[in-house]
Amino acid sequence: MAMGWLHTLRGKLIVSTILVEAVIIAAVLWNGQRLIETHLLEQFELRRKETTLLLDAALAPAMAQRDYAAVSDILQATQAINSIDYLVMFDNDGQIVATANWERQRPVPLADNPEQLLNGNGLQNFDLRIPMNIGGRQFGELQYGLDLGFLRQARADLQRQTMLIAISGLLLSALVLASIGLWLTRHLNRLTQASRRLAQGNTFQTLPESVDDDIGALTRAFNQMGSALAARVEDLQDSEREQRQLAATLSAEQARLHALLSSMRLGLLFVSPEGRVVYANPAFRQLWRLGDDDVSPGMLLGDLAQRIASDPQRLSDPYQREHLFLADGLQWELRQADERLLTQISVAVPAAPGETQEGESRLWIFEDITHERQTADRLLFMAERDPLTGLYNRSRFEGELQRLAVQFERDASLQAALLYFDLDEFKTVNDSFGHRAGDAVLLRIASEVGQLLRSNEMFARLGGDEFAVVAPGADLAAAQTLAQRIVAAVAALGFEFEGTRVRLTSSLGIALLPEHARRPEEWVARADIAMYAAKHAGKNGWRVFREELGQSAYMLAQLSWAERIQAALEQDLFELHFQGIYTTGIPVLSHLEVLLRMKDPENPGLYLMPGEFIPAAERNGRILDIDRWVLEAGIRTLARHPQLPGLAINISGRSFDDPGLPDYITGLLDTHRVAPQRLLVELTETAALSNMADTQRFISYIRGMGGSVCLDDFGVGFSSFAYLKHLDANVIKIDGMFIRNLVNSREDQVFVRAIIEVARGLGKKTVAEFVEDQATYVLLGELGVDLAQGYHLSRPCAELPDPATPLAA
Numbered sequence: 001m002a003m004g005w006l007h008t009l010r011g012k013l014i015v016s017t018i019l020v021e022a023v024i025i026a027a028v029l030w031n032g033q034r035l036i037e038t039h040l041l042e043q044f045e046l047r048r049k050e051t052t053l054l055l056d057a058a059l060a061p062a063m064a065q066r067d068y069a070a071v072s073d074i075l076q077a078t079q080a081i082n083s084i085d086y087l088v089m090f091d092n093d094g095q096i097v098a099t100a101n102w103e104r105q106r107p108v109p110l111a112d113n114p115e116q117l118l119n120g121n122g123l124q125n126f127d128l129r130i131p132m133n134i135g136g137r138q139f140g141e142l143q144y145g146l147d148l149g150f151l152r153q154a155r156a157d158l159q160r161q162t163m164l165i166a167i168s169g170l171l172l173s174a175l176v177l178a179s180i181g182l183w184l185t186r187h188l189n190r191l192t193q194a195s196r197r198l199a200q201g202n203t204f205q206t207l208p209e210s211v212d213d214d215i216g217a218l219t220r221a222f223n224q225m226g227s228a229l230a231a232r233v234e235d236l237q238d239s240e241r242e243q244r245q246l247a248a249t250l251s252a253e254q255a256r257l258h259a260l261l262s263s264m265r266l267g268l269l270f271v272s273p274e275g276r277v278v279y280a281n282p283a284f285r286q287l288w289r290l291g292d293d294d295v296s297p298g299m300l301l302g303d304l305a306q307r308i309a310s311d312p313q314r315l316s317d318p319y320q321r322e323h324l325f326l327a328d329g330l331q332w333e334l335r336q337a338d339e340r341l342l343t344q345i346s347v348a349v350p351a352a353p354g355e356t357q358e359g360e361s362r363l364w365i366f367e368d369i370t371h372e373r374q375t376a377d378r379l380l381f382m383a384e385r386d387p388l389t390g391l392y393n394r395s396r397f398e399g400e401l402q403r404l405a406v407q408f409e410r411d412a413s414l415q416a417a418l419l420y421f422d423l424d425e426f427k428t429v430n431d432s433f434g435h436r437a438g439d440a441v442l443l444r445i446a447s448e449v450g451q452l453l454r455s456n457e458m459f460a461r462l463g464g465d466e467f468a469v470v471a472p473g474a475d476l477a478a479a480q481t482l483a484q485r486i487v488a489a490v491a492a493l494g495f496e497f498e499g500t501r502v503r504l505t506s507s508l509g510i511a512l513l514p515e516h517a518r519r520p521e522e523w524v525a526r527a528d529i530a531m532y533a534a535k536h537a538g539k540n541g542w543r544v545f546r547e548e549l550g551q552s553a554y555m556l557a558q559l560s561w562a563e564r565i566q567a568a569l570e571q572d573l574f575e576l577h578f579q580g581i582y583t584t585g586i587p588v589l590s591h592l593e594v595l596l597r598m599k600d601p602e603n604p605g606l607y608l609m610p611g612e613f614i615p616a617a618e619r620n621g622r623i624l625d626i627d628r629w630v631l632e633a634g635i636r637t638l639a640r641h642p643q644l645p646g647l648a649i650n651i652s653g654r655s656f657d658d659p660g661l662p663d664y665i666t667g668l669l670d671t672h673r674v675a676p677q678r679l680l681v682e683l684t685e686t687a688a689l690s691n692m693a694d695t696q697r698f699i700s701y702i703r704g705m706g707g708s709v710c711l712d713d714f715g716v717g718f719s720s721f722a723y724l725k726h727l728d729a730n731v732i733k734i735d736g737m738f739i740r741n742l743v744n745s746r747e748d749q750v751f752v753r754a755i756i757e758v759a760r761g762l763g764k765k766t767v768a769e770f771v772e773d774q775a776t777y778v779l780l781g782e783l784g785v786d787l788a789q790g791y792h793l794s795r796p797c798a799e800l801p802d803p804a805t806p807l808a809a
Helices: 009-064 068-081 114-118 149-199 214-263 282-287 301-309 318-322 370-384 394-410 426-433 435-450 476-492 520-536 547-571 610-620 623-640 653-657 661-672 685-690 692-704 720-724 746-761 774-783
Strands: 084-090 096-100 125-134 137-147 267-271 277-280 332-335 341-349 361-368 416-424 458-463 466-472 494-497 500-503 505-513 541-544 574-583 589-599 647-651 679-684 708-714 731-734 765-768
Touching: 009 068, 009 084, 009 125, 009 137, 009 149, 068 084, 068 096, 149 214, 267 282, 282 361, 318 332, 370 394, 370 746, 394 458, 394 466, 394 505, 394 520, 416 426, 416 476, 416 520, 426 435, 426 494, 435 458, 435 466, 435 476, 435 494, 466 476, 476 505, 476 541, 505 520, 520 541, 547 589, 547 610, 547 623, 574 623, 589 610, 589 623, 610 623, 623 647, 623 653, 623 661, 623 679, 653 679, 653 692, 661 692, 679 692, 692 708, 731 746, 746 765, 746 774
Parallel strands: 505 541, 589 647, 647 679, 679 708, 708 731, 731 765
Antiparallel strands: 084 096, 084 137, 125 137, 267 277, 267 361, 332 341, 341 361, 416 466, 416 505, 458 466, 494 500, 574 589
């Protein structure tokens, strides 16, 4: 780095100039040396001549006289005075006649050539031999050694002066040239430093443009370049920041996408146009039970298909193996050896914009629909089957009647029989031994009667203890035979509850197609009339529909119920019973549900259940009076017992059409000074969905005045979830069909969990009814149900419980 300045323009300029100066000075020194040598040679030659003349003048006379003693004296004097090294005098014969500072025995050196003085060989003496002449006559020769010390001294002095002058000139010129170079390149140095700062990433600073010359033009160009570069750098920095933000966003999106793909239940397999695996998410490996080494990026799709198909535990059906990874865009179902059912569909993935590739990538999507298929089968079963007995339900029964009616229109020769029956005194079993005993009776009846029927005959439970058998192709005789077998089979059954032996009988009615009816509703009505005729004839029997007998019996039954309901209203035979509804976890009373009972005048101390008189009341319109009576009695109870948290009162669907009912409820609350928050009105789901507009208006009114609304029997209708968002109820009561066997039924648990999740999402509480054991109560709490109701917690009774007393469930 110390010599780095030599690579700069300034350094190169100074060094080049110094080198040029050095060359010139060297040339000058060489020429000066040559001139010195020439001058010294001339001086030497002059001195030699002078000395030769002096010696010749001094010695020639003595030699002519052969006065060798004088010659010797002259030589001695001359050697001492003239800085001559030695002198030797020869005669003409070459004999030494006299010497000075030389021994005669020593050989005399040869005379030197004057040109040797310039050879630089370091001569100390210069040997000369000169003749001694007088008048042109030679008397001998004189050889002497001339001391060259003076010549060397003169040369040294001249060389020292010349070198000093050269060095001084060189230093002075270097100083002058360096100053000139510094002055000329000062702007360039500033440009260099600015360039280095700019290259190091420092902020660009504009340089002054004071010089109006080439350097000034270069500075202006540099300033323009620096400004443009600074702007580009700023743009690049902004772009870099954006790129970093985009990279961070992309990284976060990729992380979220990876987490999403990893958490998906769908198995995803992405394949390149070359047929190689690009990506497989964890669900794909799990669905096909593949390890990390079994499927990896880059492997051929054919190899993967072979690996899956080669394991009989994955695909045992050769036909399904042929459809594995079939890129036809259709959905295929692949059933594995363990009965798991997967769906497969492939989707073509087009190339991204700007991407060039031949062919299309494909995405295979796999889904395990085993549970969904089982649930769908269960839904289909529940849509057509009674949840308790497994028999066909009313909906499926009505569909079968409609099918036969349509078939009869096409084929007039078709005939069929409808057998309609219920159990005599079935309510006694429920009242005396509870719902579990009643359910056991219904299950036994369904089993025994079902064994009497042929495969083409439909056996349905229509509700409660009402059953029906549809026998296609049966004539009157076949229907009578089947009716007798059913009545006899029911009568032959024996039950034992709590140590008591119980036997039940049945009453059955027969109606034929097309003799008695051609439309489904008429067919059912005729069979119902025949059943009532069998009951009035003494029960435990069957009757075939006859117009005169059956109609009179049916009308008598309806008339009897109308009179009994009227008498109950007038004579105060209706009575409220109460059943507690408790919180899950720790059973604390939340509120009470009002249950209506009718005192039986013919059997003092016994009650008629709602299932016996409510259907008749709905048919003859007295249900409106019953609803108002229950509302008044319930609100009066709340007024007499202010410690009660609240009452839930059931309202029938017929009352929704009563425009005066909302004002009637408000009037009762005001009259008895009961807070609306203590009133909860229960509406059955089927009734609520039958007239959505009236239901919504009624619910809005109750909610608007501060009361609460509970949607009862939720889940019975399979459009429940779809309509729930339109019904602004506070509470949802899950139908007992999902609760009775909740502990042992995974399907019921799935439905209950789904109802809870929907209710929570909509901000509604949930109530579970028919809670009849501790295991069910605990499981409901674990599933997240808010409230529970059932015989395990409390039985319906006329006495009000103490809200302050916790229940030890």
